[in-house]
Amino acid sequence: MAARKPAAKSNASRDDxxxxxxxxxxxxxxxxxxxxxxxxxxxxxxxHLYIGQEAVVVGLEAAAKEGxxxxxxxxxxxxxxxxxxxxxxxxxxxxxxxGGYSRGKGGSMHMFSKEKHFYGGHGIVGAQVPIGAxxxxxxxxxxxxxVTFAYFxxxxxxQGQVYETYNMAELWNLPVVFVIENNQYAMxxxxxxxTKSPSLWERGAAYGIKGEAVDGMDVLAVKAAxxxxxxxxxxxxxxxxLEVMTYRYRGHSMSDPAKYRTRxxxxxxxxxxxxxxxVRDLLxxxxxxxxxxLKAIDRDIKAIVNDAAEFAKDSPEPDTAELWTDIYA
Amino acid sequence: MATEILxxxxxxTMEEGTLAKWLVREGDTITAGQIIxxxxxxxxxxxxxxxxxxxxxxxxxxxxxAGVKVNTPIAVMEGEDDTGAPPQTAPQTTPKQATGAAAxxxxxxxxxxxxxxxxxxxxxxxxxxxxxxxxxxxxAEEMRRSPEVFLMGEEVGEYQGAYKISQGLLDEFGAKxxxxxxxxxxxxxxxxxxxxxxxxxxxxxxxxxNFAMQAIDQIINSAAKTLYMSGGQMGAPIVFRGPNGxxxxxxxxxxxxxxxxxxxxxxxxxxxxxxxxxxxxxxKSAIRDPNPVIFLENEILYGRSFEVPVLDDFTVPIGKAKxxxxxxxxxxVSFGIGMxxxxxxxxxxxxxxxxxxxxxxxxxxxxxxxxxxxSVRKTNRCVTIEExxxxxxxxxxxxxxxxxxxxxxxxxxxLNCTGKDVPMPYAANLEKLALLTTADVVAAVHQVTYR
Numbered sequence: 001m002a003a004r005k006p007a008a009k010s011n012a013s014r015d016d017x018x019x020x021x022x023x024x025x026x027x028x029x030x031x032x033x034x035x036x037x038x039x040x041x042x043x044x045x046x047x048h049l050y051i052g053q054e055a056v057v058v059g060l061e062a063a064a065k066e067g068x069x070x071x072x073x074x075x076x077x078x079x080x081x082x083x084x085x086x087x088x089x090x091x092x093x094x095x096x097x098x099g100g101y102s103r104g105k106g107g108s109m110h111m112f113s114k115e116k117h118f119y120g121g122h123g124i125v126g127a128q129v130p131i132g133a134x135x136x137x138x139x140x141x142x143x144x145x146x147v148t149f150a151y152f153x154x155x156x157x158x159q160g161q162v163y164e165t166y167n168m169a170e171l172w173n174l175p176v177v178f179v180i181e182n183n184q185y186a187m188x189x190x191x192x193x194x195t196k197s198p199s200l201w202e203r204g205a206a207y208g209i210k211g212e213a214v215d216g217m218d219v220l221a222v223k224a225a226x227x228x229x230x231x232x233x234x235x236x237x238x239x240x241x242l243e244v245m246t247y248r249y250r251g252h253s254m255s256d257p258a259k260y261r262t263r264x265x266x267x268x269x270x271x272x273x274x275x276x277x278x279v280r281d282l283l284x285x286x287x288x289x290x291x292x293x294l295k296a297i298d299r300d301i302k303a304i305v306n307d308a309a310e311f312a313k314d315s316p317e318p319d320t321a322e323l324w325t326d327i328y329a
Numbered sequence: 330m331a332t333e334i335l336x337x338x339x340x341x342t343m344e345e346g347t348l349a350k351w352l353v354r355e356g357d358t359i360t361a362g363q364i365i366x367x368x369x370x371x372x373x374x375x376x377x378x379x380x381x382x383x384x385x386x387x388x389x390x391x392x393x394x395a396g397v398k399v400n401t402p403i404a405v406m407e408g409e410d411d412t413g414a415p416p417q418t419a420p421q422t423t424p425k426q427a428t429g430a431a432a433x434x435x436x437x438x439x440x441x442x443x444x445x446x447x448x449x450x451x452x453x454x455x456x457x458x459x460x461x462x463x464x465x466x467x468x469a470e471e472m473r474r475s476p477e478v479f480l481m482g483e484e485v486g487e488y489q490g491a492y493k494i495s496q497g498l499l500d501e502f503g504a505k506x507x508x509x510x511x512x513x514x515x516x517x518x519x520x521x522x523x524x525x526x527x528x529x530x531x532x533x534x535x536x537x538x539n540f541a542m543q544a545i546d547q548i549i550n551s552a553a554k555t556l557y558m559s560g561g562q563m564g565a566p567i568v569f570r571g572p573n574g575x576x577x578x579x580x581x582x583x584x585x586x587x588x589x590x591x592x593x594x595x596x597x598x599x600x601x602x603x604x605x606x607x608x609x610x611x612x613k614s615a616i617r618d619p620n621p622v623i624f625l626e627n628e629i630l631y632g633r634s635f636e637v638p639v640l641d642d643f644t645v646p647i648g649k650a651k652x653x654x655x656x657x658x659x660x661x662v663s664f665g666i667g668m669x670x671x672x673x674x675x676x677x678x679x680x681x682x683x684x685x686x687x688x689x690x691x692x693x694x695x696x697x698x699x700x701x702x703x704s705v706r707k708t709n710r711c712v713t714i715e716e717x718x719x720x721x722x723x724x725x726x727x728x729x730x731x732x733x734x735x736x737x738x739x740x741x742x743x744l745n746c747t748g749k750d751v752p753m754p755y756a757a758n759l760e761k762l763a764l765l766t767t768a769d770v771v772a773a774v775h776q777v778t779y780r
Contacts, residue, residue, distance in 0.1 A: 069527070102560035112559035119526050119563070124550050130516050131551060134523015141479070141505070141529055164516025171511070326561040327595050329619035 004272055004281065010220050014288040020062065020219045021279045022297050024054035027078040028276060029305045030087055031250075034077065034094055037309060038254050043094045047108045050078035052249035055275035056181050057082035059222025060149055060242075063230050067144065071119040071132045072151035074109035079151065083116045087304055091312035099315030103322060126152060126159030129178070133169045133239075136176035147233040151179045155186025157200045166207040166239070175233035177226070178204070178241045181216070183248040188260040201243035211241030217273040247273065331386055333402040339368060339375045341577045342629055346370045347395040348403060357385045359406065366392075366403070371461070371632045372493050383408050442636050443653045443689075448610060448645050449638040456639050461631040463605035464494050464570075467612035468532060470642070472502050475530060478616055479506040481521055482534030482571075491536045492572060492631055518544030518569070522551045525567040525621075532616060535571035538587045538625065552621040553596030568615045570624035573601070574666060574716050575753060575764060577629070584753035586717035588664070589726075591623040592693040598647055599694040601625040603668035605635035607691055610645025618647065627666045650697035652704070656686035659774050660704040662727060663714035664690040667765065670746070671714045674770035683778055693723060701727060702735050709740040710777040716765055719747040741777035746770050 010017075031049040038047050050057075053075075061082045064070075072079045080090050085101065093100025093111050101111040111121040119135060122128040132150025139146040156162060157180055169176055180200050184191055197203060201211040210232065214225040222244060229240035247269045251258055283289040336346065347369040353359060359379045366377040386405035390397055397403065458466075472478050479502075484491045486499040486509040499507040510517040514535065521531040535541040541548065548569060556564030575584035591599045598620050602608040608626070615622035637643075653668070654675055663671040668689050675685040686704050690696060705711045711731055713724030724745030731743050749763045 071523070100560075102558055102562070105560050106558040110558035112555070112562050114562050119523075120555070120559070122551070124546055127519060127546060127551055130519025130547065131523035131526065134520040134525070135527040136523075137520055138524045138527025138529045141477075141524070142527075161515045161519060164511075164513040165520065167511060167513065168516055168520060326557045326559075328598070329556055329561075329564045329566075 004274075004277060009286065010282055012220055012282070014283070016062070017279055017283050017288060018293075018297070020055075020058050021276065021283065021294070022301065023058045023061075023082060024219065024276045024279065025297065025301050026087070026304065027051075027054045027058070027081050029301050030081060030091070030308065031077060033305045033309050034091065035250070035254070037091075037095065037312070042313060043108065044096065045107055046074065047094065047254045048075040048252065049250045049254075050075055050248075052269070052275075053181060053183060053216065053246045054078060055219040055222055055278075056179070056216045056244045056246050057151075059219040060177075060179060060226040062219075062223040063226030064147070064149070067117065067146040068230075069117040069119060069132075069135045069139070069146060069148040070151065071122070071128045071135060071148065073125065073128055073153060073156065074121070074123050075153070076109065076111065076121045080111060080113070080116075080118055080121075083113075083118050085111075085113050085116050085118060087308035088311040091308040092315045095312040095315070096317065097312060097315035098318045098322075099311060104318040105322060105326065126156040126161050128152060129156065129159070129162045130165045132178075133165045133174050133176050136169070136174040136239075137172065140172070140174060145234050146175070147230050148176045149179055150176055151181055153186060154180060154182040154184065154191050154200060155189070155194070157203075158186075158194055163203070163207070166204055166209055169239040170207045170209050173236060173238040175236075176239045177229045177233060178209075178211075178239060180241065180243040181246055182243055183246050185248065185252070185260065187252045188256070190260065199243060201241045204241040209239050209241055210237075211243065213243040213245060216244035216246030217275045217278065219275055219279060332381070332383075332406050332408065334365075334379075334404040334406055336390075336397045336399050336401045336403050337368065337377060338399045339370050340372050341579050342632075343370050343372075343399060345396050345398045348390050348392055348397050349374060351388060351392045353385050355385050355388055359383055359385055372491075379406070381406065381408070443604065443651055448606065448651070449640060449643060453638040453640060455636040457634050458605045458609075458637040459632055459634050460602075460605045460608045460626070461492070461494055463609035463635075463637055464612055464626065465496060465498070467609045467616070468495070469498060469501065471613055471616040472498070472506060475616075477528065478530045478532065479508065480532045480534060481508040481510055481517060483510055483512055483536050485509060485534050490534075492628060494626075494631070495534065514540050514543040515547065518547040519551065521567060522547050522565050525552070525565040526555070526563055530566050530616060532568045532570060535569065537583060537628075538571050538573040539583050539585055541569065541571070541587070548591075548621070548623070549594055549597070553594050556620070557596060564619060565621045566619045568612070568622045568624055570612070570615075571626060572628040572631070573625035574627050575748075575760075578755060578757065578760060579753075580755045581752035586665075586715065586748065588625060588693055588715065589717055589722050591625075592696070592723060592726075594694075596621065597694060598622045598692070599625070600647055600692045601665040602691055603630065603665055603689050605633070606637045606643075607645055607651070607689070609637060610643050611647060611691065613642075613644045614647050617644075622647070625665060630666055645691070648692045648695040648697060650700040651689045651691055652686065652700065653689055654685065654687040656684040656708065658684045658708055659686070659710040659712060659778055660701070660708045661685050661687045661712050661714060661770065661774070662690060662701055662724075663687070664693065664723070665716070667714040667716055670765055670767045670770050673767040674714075674774065677767065677771050678774055683774060683780070685774065690723075698730055698734075702731065705731055705735050706738045709738050711739075711743045712746060712770060712773045712777060713743065714746045714765065714770055716748050719745060719750050722747050741779070744773040744777055746773050
């Protein structure tokens with residue numbers, strides 16, 4: 001087993017590090033549980049797990065303020081948990097129950113929370129990108145200083161509407177952070193097999209949009225880059241692109257045969273780059289937390305996830321009358 | 330050799346225009362490409378260039394004359410060889426009322442007035458207005474009423490609208506609310522949907538609905554389905570509007586009627602008005618509606634005039650058909666420009682002693698089945714009329730509904746008059762064959778009435 005490089009010392013406070021540890025762990029344990037429930041036939045259809053990418057949303061949420069908005073693709077469970085949506089409501093949506101965020105009518109790929117400013121949960125690759133710019137358009141029109149995070153993957157980065165959106169977002173100075181979650185594989189097609197562009201964020205230069213690449217396995221690096229991007233947007237300097245280099249440990253969806261990469265490649269990332277282990281190192285080697293402190297958090301998270309799973313199993317299926325509701329406002 | 334200069338056609342649907350200004354005088358030497366006149370169409374004021382060089386002969390139509398038909402001789406050019414008599418003075422045609430700075434749409438034959446319906450109280454004063462003006466007024470009124478309403482699209486601002494629907498709105502509401510977009514339908518439709526999630530009420534103008542195919546994923550997957558997918562938490566209060574269907578001689582990619590496509594989608598509302606009053610009343614309702622509304626207009630109808638009620642706040646409810654003409658022998662059901670053929674056919678049939686009831690659906694989703702079924706139960710015969718393709722048409726759907734719910738009342742099969750099942754040809758004769766005609770409707774009625 002390859003060894004982790006020791007974590008560089010950080011200036012992050014104990015409280016912050018514990019918070020990030022806790023939030024990332026919640027996503028990972030939640031997703032592991034979702035994988036189990038899927039295997040038991042309690043979750044149907046498509047289910048895209050976020051395991052490995054946790055530092056991206058946790059780091060960026062740490063740079064957000066109340067009122068900021070977020071929108072993403074179908075790999076959305078992590079985003080929802082990170083912005084404070086309730087694990088029970090998310091899990092119950094995965095099982096298609098009345099207690100889910102969309103009362104069972106959306107499923108894994110389609111969840112929303114007006115209260116937490118989470119605008120989905122979109123199943124068409126790239127479609128959330130103009131929607132994110134539109135949310136930013138609304139905030140600018142209404143004259144507030146909110147910022148929208150529009151998340152998309154390296155696969156979506158080849159969709160035409162992304163570039164249509166870049167053009168208008170810069171033209172109209174929209175306060176949107178385009179977050180490219182580059183997990184290196186669009187389903188089974190690696191970035192190298194999709195494009196000859198050496199980097200994805202640099203494509204923004206063609207439209208005059210600033211941006212940068214950031215290590216997405218380092219929550220502190222993500223947060224720092226997020227703060228910079230958000231500050232630019234709030235200062236009226238228009239959109240910003242963050243290409244967050246990350247890695248998905250699990251398949252594209254639950255039915256991924258994983259023929260396009262080796263087990264060794266995945267294991268190497270887990271061993272050397274894992275984002276949760278990174279924060280754990282910072283806490284323990286820095287003397288900021290003991291093993292017992294972290295174990296207590298693990299127990300807490302386990303309880304939350306188990307409760308969510310129980311709720312998702314016990315919550316009734318939606319009333320059959322729900323078939324005909326919410327088609328028109 | 331003298332040649333006649335003819336009134337030019339400056340848009341696909343132009344039939345007449347105003348000779349706004351002559352920029353040359355009789356006797357002037359003209360070079361090829363020189364701008365000799367300004368001509369106002371219902372869409373824009375255009376400069377008119379000389380094709381050949383020569384000397385300006387007689388000016389036949391004085392400046393300021395409105396309603397000059399395309400191909401009318403407006404002046405005579407003398408070629409270089411002409412050494413004849415000195416140019417005569419122009420005939421003293423009295424210009425009609427000068428139209429002023431703002432280009433006014435050319436006068437059009439007035440369409441028939443509908444039966445006084447429940448849309449406005451009896452005795453309401455009326456004014457004559459084109460569909461174009463009615464649409465513009467609807468948007469302006471709603472933008473005055475709600476600050477979150479804004480208009481976005483290609484050429485809606487500085488150009489004043491490709492079809493002049495948005496003329497003057499930029500001046501009144503400013504660039505924040507009348508937004509010119511790049512040519513990027515997929516992208517700006519998505520941005521507008523996002524803005525509607527974010528609390529605004531966008532009106533998206535597609536230059537034509539043909540171009541909205543680029544954006545159809547955002548219209549259907551994002552706008553129409555989100556309310557349902559979110560369990561009622563958030564939806565898209567948004568209007569997608571623009572001309573739909575064939576204009577004239579613009580070929581296969583610019584001539585499709587999308588009524589049946591959009592009418593299929595749960596979560597969308599779909600309206601397609603015929604008259605100016607309905608255009609105004611329905612557009613105002615569409616802008617206020619909390620759901621995504623597809624608002625299908627028609628380029629040929631833009632310049633047509635109708636009576637519109639003069640009311641402070643006139644709206645027409647979405648989902649209610651209108652009976653334009655009562656009858657006893659057959660029910661004609663149409664919408665949008667199809668109403669032109671339906672009403673013409675009803676006139677011709679009346680002369681043959683056949684009494685046709687004419688229903689304008691106005692809304693295609695929700696569709697007013699009750700009005701159609703009640704009429705069919707009375708007349709026992711139905712012909713549907715629409716410009717779109719025949720397969721999976723609105724008429725097909727109505728025929729199925731009538732068969733299911735009024736089978737015992739039918740004395741003949743329901744017939745569907747539609748456009749032909751071919752891409753729209755360009756050649757004038759073929760285009761005519763591809764389009765629906767009044768004669769098609771009359772023939773169908775004879776078929777179902779067996780006389």
